[in-house]
Amino acid sequence: MSSSKPAAAPIRILLAKPGLDGHDRGAKVLALGLRDAGFEVLYTGLHRTCEEIVTIATQEDVDVIGVSMLSGGHVAALTGIMNLLRAQDAADILVVAGGFLPDQDEIAAIKALGVLDVFDTDTRIETVVSFLRDAVKTAREQAK
Secondary structure (H helix, E strand, O other), X not given: OOOOOOOOOOOEEEEEOEOOOOOOHHHHHHHHHHHHOOOEEEEOOOOEOHXXXXXXXXXXXXXXXXXXXXXXXXXXXXXXXXXXXXXXXXXXXXXXXXXXXXXXHHHHHHHHOOOOOEXXXXXXXXXXXXXXHHHHHHHHHHHO
């Protein structure tokens, strides 16, 4: 559903906080870091449903959804988001996840859903910026 964008267009990212997680300091810090790196950042605020996140992402024509969770439930939330993206013909929107993810099996399960990568709470913003620039560049080139 996302339109093909020129390679030089700013990367649009939606940072989302699904479920009951009430901790958003990290998402806000990441939003500022991405903005300072030239990204167009939209933030959903707290307590969003998977449906709300996907609706906002498709309406705003974002390149990436970044799902931030500290309270667990990553697999369930990301399963819902990925299924909704496919159902709405918007699977071209890239998805990454971040937060507190102590279990390597859970990380593997999240990646198996189609989530590009998972960043823990210690990941440097520069690492996320570099990863997203490369991933979006590749996706835009493939969409041509």
